[in-house]
Every structure is written in C-alpha cells, then in structure tokens.
Amino acid sequence: MTEKDYQHQLSLKVRDYECDIQGVVNNSVYQQYLEHALHEFLLDKGIDFADLAKNKINLVVVRAELDYKRPLESGDNFLVCTNVQRASKVRFEFLQDIYRENDNQLMLQGKIIGTAVNERGRPSIPQEIDQLFV
Amino acid sequence: MTEKDYQHQLSLKVRDYECDIQGVVNNSVYQQYLEHALHEFLLDKGIDFADLAKNKINLVVVRAELDYKRPLESGDNFLVCTNVQRASKVRFEFLQDIYRENDNQLMLQGKIIGTAVNERGRPSIPQEIDQLFV
Amino acid sequence: MTEKDYQHQLSLKVRDYECDIQGVVNNSVYQQYLEHALHEFLLDKGIDFADLAKNKINLVVVRAELDYKRPLESGDNFLVCTNVQRASKVRFEFLQDIYRENDNQLMLQGKIIGTAVNERGRPSIPQEIDQLFV
Amino acid sequence: MTEKDYQHQLSLKVRDYECDIQGVVNNSVYQQYLEHALHEFLLDKGIDFADLAKNKINLVVVRAELDYKRPLESGDNFLVCTNVQRASKVRFEFLQDIYRENDNQLMLQGKIIGTAVNERGRPSIPQEIDQLFV
Numbered sequence: 207m208t209e210k211d212y213q214h215q216l217s218l219k220v221r222d223y224e225c226d227i228q229g230v231v232n233n234s235v236y237q238q239y240l241e242h243a244l245h246e247f248l249l250d251k252g253i254d255f256a257d258l259a260k261n262k263i264n265l266v267v268v269r270a271e272l273d274y275k276r277p278l279e280s281g282d283n284f285l286v287c288t289n290v291q292r293a294s295k296v297r298f299e300f301l302q303d304i305y306r307e308n309d310n311q312l313m314l315q316g317k318i319i320g321t322a323v324n325e326r327g328r329p330s331i332p333q334e335i336d337q338l339f340v
Numbered sequence: 341m342t343e344k345d346y347q348h349q350l351s352l353k354v355r356d357y358e359c360d361i362q363g364v365v366n367n368s369v370y371q372q373y374l375e376h377a378l379h380e381f382l383l384d385k386g387i388d389f390a391d392l393a394k395n396k397i398n399l400v401v402v403r404a405e406l407d408y409k410r411p412l413e414s415g416d417n418f419l420v421c422t423n424v425q426r427a428s429k430v431r432f433e434f435l436q437d438i439y440r441e442n443d444n445q446l447m448l449q450g451k452i453i454g455t456a457v458n459e460r461g462r463p464s465i466p467q468e469i470d471q472l473f474v
Numbered sequence: 475m476t477e478k479d480y481q482h483q484l485s486l487k488v489r490d491y492e493c494d495i496q497g498v499v500n501n502s503v504y505q506q507y508l509e510h511a512l513h514e515f516l517l518d519k520g521i522d523f524a525d526l527a528k529n530k531i532n533l534v535v536v537r538a539e540l541d542y543k544r545p546l547e548s549g550d551n552f553l554v555c556t557n558v559q560r561a562s563k564v565r566f567e568f569l570q571d572i573y574r575e576n577d578n579q580l581m582l583q584g585k586i587i588g589t590a591v592n593e594r595g596r597p598s599i600p601q602e603i604d605q606l607f608v
Numbered sequence: 609m610t611e612k613d614y615q616h617q618l619s620l621k622v623r624d625y626e627c628d629i630q631g632v633v634n635n636s637v638y639q640q641y642l643e644h645a646l647h648e649f650l651l652d653k654g655i656d657f658a659d660l661a662k663n664k665i666n667l668v669v670v671r672a673e674l675d676y677k678r679p680l681e682s683g684d685n686f687l688v689c690t691n692v693q694r695a696s697k698v699r700f701e702f703l704q705d706i707y708r709e710n711d712n713q714l715m716l717q718g719k720i721i722g723t724a725v726n727e728r729g730r731p732s733i734p735q736e737i738d739q740l741f742v
Contacts, residue, residue, distance in 0.1 A: 221644040222657055223366050227359045227414060227527045229658070233535045234357060234505035241501065242623040249683075255624055256631070256682035259495045266545075267501045272538045280361060280658035281651075355510040356523055361661045363524070367643065367669045371636035376489040383549075389490055390497070390548035393629045401635045404674045411668075414524035415517075491634050495627045495682060502625060548629060 212287035214247035217307070220282045230277035237270065240302045240316050243286035253334045262325040263332055268297070269319040276306070276313045283307040292339045296321050296329040346421040348381035351441070354416045364411035371404065374436045374450050377420035387468045396459040397466055402431070403453040410440070410447045417441040426473045430455050430463040480555035482515035485575070488550045498545035505538065508570045508584050511554035521602045530593040531600055536565070537587040544574070544581045551575040560607045564589050564597040614689040616649035619709070622684045632679035639672065642704045642718050645688035655736045664727040665734055670699070671721040678708070678715045685709040694741045698723050698731040 218239060226232040245255045248265075255265055278284055289301045297319055304314040324330035352373060360366040379389045382399075389399055412418055423435045431453055438448040458464035486507060494500040513523045516533075523533055546552055557569045565587055572582040592598035620641060628634040647657045650667075657667055680686055691703045699721055706716040726732035 221640065222647050223360055223368060223640050223643055225361045225658070226357055227361075227363050227524050228532050228534075229361050229662075232357050233509065233538065234502050237502035237505060238623065238625050241625055245624050254683070256495050256627070260631075264496050266496075267542050269542065270501070270538070270540045272540075274535050274537065277534075281656070355506065356513050357506050357509055359524070361658055362666050362668075363528075367672065368636050368639035371639060372489070372491050375491055375635065379490050388549070390493070390629050394497075398630050400630075400679075401676050403676065404635065404672070406672045406674075408669050408671065415522070491628055491636060493629045494625055495629075495631050497629050500625050 212289055212303075214243070214250065214288040216243040216246050216286045216288075218242075218284055218286060220278050220280055220284070222280050225280055228277075230279050233272075233274065236272060236274070236278075236304065236314050236316070239284075239286050239304065240300075240318060243288055243302060244300055244318065247288045247290075248335075251334065251338055253332065253338075258322070258332065263322055263330060264324075265320055265322050267318055267320050269317075271317040273315040274313075275315065276311055278304070278306065278313055284313065290338060293319060296331055298335070298338075346423055346437075348377070348384065348422040350377040350380050350420045350422075352376075352418055352420060354412050354414055354418070356414050359414055362411075364413050367406075367408065370406060370408070370412075370438065370448050370450070373418075373420050373438065374434075374452060377422055377436065378434055378452065381422045381424075382469075385468065385472060387466065387472075392456070392466065397456055397464060398458075399454055399456050401452055401454050403451075405451040407449040408447075409449065410445055412438070412440065412447055418447060424472060427453060430465060432469070432472075480557055480571075482511070482518065482556040484511040484514050484554045484556075486510075486552055486554060488546050488548055488552070490548050493548055496545075498547050501540075501542065504540060504542070504546075504572065504582050504584070507552075507554050507572065508568075508586060511556055511570060512568055512586065515556045515558070516603075519602065519606055521600065521606075526590070526600065531590055531598060532592075533588060533590050535586055535588050537585075539585040541583040542581075543583065544579055546572070546574065546581055552581060558606060561587060564599055566603070566606075614691055614705075616645070616652065616690040618645040618648050618688045618690075620644075620686055620688060622680050622682055622686070624682050627682055630679075632681050635674075635676065638674060638676070638680075638706065638716050638718070641686075641688050641706065642702075642720060645690055645704060646702055646720065649690045649692075650737075653736065653740055655734065655740075660724070660734065665724055665732060666726075667722055667724050669720055669722050671719075673719040675717040676715075677717065678713055680706070680708065680715055686715060692740055695721060698733060700737070700740075 224235045293299045300318040302316040358369045427433045434452040436450040492503045553573045561567045568586040570584040626637045687707045695701045702720040704718040
C-alpha cells in the first residue's frame with residue numbers, strides 16, 4: 207500500500223468502548239469506521255451526508271461485504287483507506303481497507319455498494335456524486 | 341421493590357456487544373437502556389418520540405444522574421423500572437431503576453431530567469405530556 | 475417464510491437510539507442484531523460465547539455479507555431468523571434473515587462466515603459446535 | 609476557558625452514526641466521548657485501562673452527572689477537557705467539559721466519580737493513579 211493507491215485516507219484510533227468481551231474491536235464497529243471515513247471522503251468532495259438527508263436525498267447502502275483479517279485492539283491507531291468506482295448508472299462501489307498504523311498490516315477489507323434515493327425511494331443521484339466519476 | 345412501586349417496567353436482556361473489555365455492560369449503554377425504557381413508557385401513554393421529532397418537537401434531556409451499583413454481565417436479564425414526576429412547569433424527572441431479574445438486585449439508579457422544545461429551542465410541552473401529570 | 479424454514483428465530487424491537495439522521499436504523503446496527511441473534515441461537519445449543527471467551531476460545535467472524543433490502547424504522551418489531559451450515563472443517567456459515575413483523579417483509583439478508591480460534595489464533599472448534607452439524 | 613484551565617484536552621469530530629432521529633448526537637454518546645477522553649488522559653499519565661483490566665484491576669464509574677447544555681451536530685469539531693481531583697482515599701472526580709470548537713460554546717458538563725477495584729470487587733488503587741495526586 208502506498209498513499210497514492212487510495213483516493214482518501216483517514217487516521218483514527220480505537221476507543222476502548224468499541225472493544226467487546228474478547229478484548230478486540232467488535233465486528234459491528236468496523237462498519238461504523240467505514241461509514242465515517244466514507245462521509246469524510248464525500249465531504250472532501252463537497253457532498254454532505256447530513257445536508258442531503260435534510261433535503262430528503264438519502265445515500266443508502268444496498269450491500270456490504272466485510273473481510274475480517276486481523277482484529278484491532280485497544281490503543282491501535284489505524285488508517286481507513288477509500289476508493290470509489292462506478293458500478294452502474296445508479297450504483298457506486300466503495301472499496302475500503304483498514305490498516306494498522308504501527309506495522310501497516312491489513313486488518314479489514316470492505317466493499318460497500320451504495321446508491322442515492324429520493325423521498326419516494328427512487329434512485330436520485332445528486333450532481334456532486336455524478337461528478338466523482340468525471 | 342414491588343411491581344406497584346413503578347408506573348412502567350420493561351424486561352430486557354444484555355446483548356454481548358454491549359459488554360466491553362472488562363466483560364461487563366459498558367457504562368454508556370445503561371443510558372441507552374434508560375432511553376429505550378423511557379420511550380416505551382411514553383409510547384404506552386400515547387407519546388411517540390419519533391413522531392414528535394418529525395413534527396419538530398424534540399424531547400430533550402437536560403441532566404442525567406446515574407448511580408452505578410453493580411455491573412450487568414453477559415446473559416443477565418434485567419428490568420428497567422420508571423416513574424415520572426413533574427419538576428417544574430416545563431421540566432420532568434424520570435426516576436429509573438434497573439434490577440437484575442434472577443436475584444432482584446438493584447444495578448443502577450438513574451434520574452433523567454427532561455423537557456420538550458420546539459424548532460426554535462423554546463420549551464413547548466405537548467398536551468399528551470402535560471396529561472401525564474393530571 | 476414459515477417458522478419451519480429456520481433453526482432459530484428471535485423477536486426484537488427497534489430502539490430509537492439505533493436510528494440515525496435518516497430516521498432509520500443505522501447500517502452498522504443490523505450486524506449487532508445478527509450477532510445477538512446468533513449468540514442466542516448458540517446459547518440454545520449449549521454454546522456460551524462469553525464463557526468461551528473467558529476460556530480463551532474465541533468465536534470470530536471472518537467474512538460478513540449483508541444485503542440491505544428495506545430500512546427498519548422506529549417502532550418496528552422484527553424477527554431475526556437464523557440457519558447454520560458447515561462450510562468446511564473449520565468454517566461455519568450462518569444465514570440470517572431479518573423480517574419486519576407487521577407485514578412479513580424481508581428487510582435484510584446476511585451471511586456470516588465464522589470460525590473458532592484458540593489463544594494462539596489457531597482454529598479450535600469446540601465439541602459443542604461440532605455437534606451442531608451431527 | 610483557556611488551555612491552562614484543564615489538565616488534558618482531546619479534539620474529536622462528531623461521526624454521523626452517533627447522531628439520532630433528532631439529527632443531533634445521541635445523549636448516550638457523550639458518555640462515550642468522556643470515557644475515551646478519560647482513558648487518553650490516563651494513558652498520558654502511564655495508566656492503561658485495557659492493561660489494568662487484563663490484570664484484573666478494573667477502573668469503574670460509581671456515579672455520573674451530565675448536564676446537557678447544547679447539542680452537538682453532524683460536522684461539529686469539539687474539545688473534551690478533563691480535570692481530576694481526589695474525592696476520598698479511594699474515589700476520584702473527573703470534571704469533564706465539552707466545547708464546540710468553532711465558537712467555543714460549552715456543550716456539556718460532566719462529573720464522573722470513579723474508583724479502582726480488584727478481582728473481588730474491593731477498592732485497590734494502582735500506584736500510578738495515586739501518583740496523579742502527588
């Protein structure tokens with residue numbers, strides 16, 4: 207992995223309340239990490255998840271695939287690295303990898319497939335999102 | 341404690357993801373239990389938190405006091421018991437106790453002070469809430 | 475769907491704190507629902523996730539696939555339905571579907587692939603789990 | 609508030625999944641913020657919550673008081689500011705304030721009273737914690 211390989215990187219640190227009985231980050235928390243990194247990536251591109259929601263345009267996930275490679279633990283710093291590619295006219299694939307910072311180990315690989323829908327649940331891709339792929 | 345002492349009771353079970361490194365329910369989770377029990381209590385009285393939020397009436401917490409007596413653990417069933425009393429024209433006190441079901445031990449005592457505000461952040465008490473105290 | 479189609483069913487209700495800015499259950503929360511239902515299923519079979527963790531046998535997820543069909547909302551009651559099948563000597567597939575109770579609509583389809591590892595991270599399948607497939 | 613007034617400060621940003629139906633950070637999440645800031649403060653002083661837990665010394669909260677002043681929203685950066693004082697031989701008070709960074713507004717005031725207990729639940733204050741007050 208080099209910095210050039212990804213369109214966006216976010217550095218985070220494990221919080222102890224995110225860890226469970228096994229002493230490692232709970233499986234559901236990785237999806238929170240991916241969501242947060244994704245929203246920060248979109249924000250960098252001028253796309254504000256919360257503003258869109260207020261305007262009844264909802265970015266939604268239709269499928270998530272998560273490969274758990276190694277568990278993050280208390281004290282770990284990690285990078286959430288994101289790429290996006292178009293899957294169809296109305297679907298986007300976010301490829302997201304999580305690396306532990308101290309040894310650059312791959313901890314999780316995620317593929318999040320999303321779209322945007324309007325108030326009636328119909329696909330409605332905001333122009334700013336279309337422009338991600340120009 | 342007898343059932344008569346409380347205006348509302350909700351029976352729940354600890355979920356493993358709610359437990360942290362110490363193997364017990366994380367401190368922040370109790371406030372989730374209290375919130376859920378409170379919303380169920382209000383729903384029983386015809387007050388729907390989510391509907392109110394849609395209509396720009398927000399039930400908000402202004403102060404929370406939580407006394408942690410004993411920790412809940414994986415597998416525990418527990419009761420969240422709720423009473424409400426009026427603290428002022430616009431403030432309500434929800435007295436909430438959590439008991440472990442297998443031995444009736446008091447695990448947590450909470451006092452949640454809340455009010456309701458409109459879109460401009462001004463106190464605005466829905467009639468249904470006023471009627472809790474008639 | 476009929477009750478016979480699944481080895482285990484758990485009835486739950488959406489809690490308001492599980493819903494996000496969009497007014498629906500946050501994507502990461504479904505994985506918590508699946509985990510809780512899975513642990514309840516295993517408990518029914520005599521397999522206690524928390525006890526195993528204390529004895530340094532960790533049940534771990536290696537891959538999760540989640541298909542989001544429709545969003546759960548505040549007030550919804552739902553069923554988490556679970557089947558398990560053996561994927562290999564050391565891997566298990568949990569097929570988990572979530573249905574909204576009032577109209578029996580499929581809300582989410584999940585496939586969780588897991589294994590069990592010992593303190594050194596090596597596959598170590600407890601006898602009780604092996605017996606799930608006898 | 610000036611930087612000198614607090615023994616520790618941590619800068620964080622609201623994550624969208626922490627916000628609820630009302631479009632603001634859920635009440636229970638503030639306690640997660642306070643816990644994380646507290647653990648970072650302790651780590652700076654050489655006290656590792658997770659390591660202590662592994663060695664069966666548990667830092668526990670006995671009481672929490674939270675005054676909600678204003679709600680944090682999506683996109684907000686904020687500071688969690690922490691002071692500690694001794695309340696008794698075996699109890700500590702962590703005074704924690706949360707400020708929104710863009711306008712320095714006080715959002716929440718917290719008082720967390722804690723102690724440390726050994727495997728039998730008896731107070732057992734690690735030397736490193738005693739030394740916080742020398």
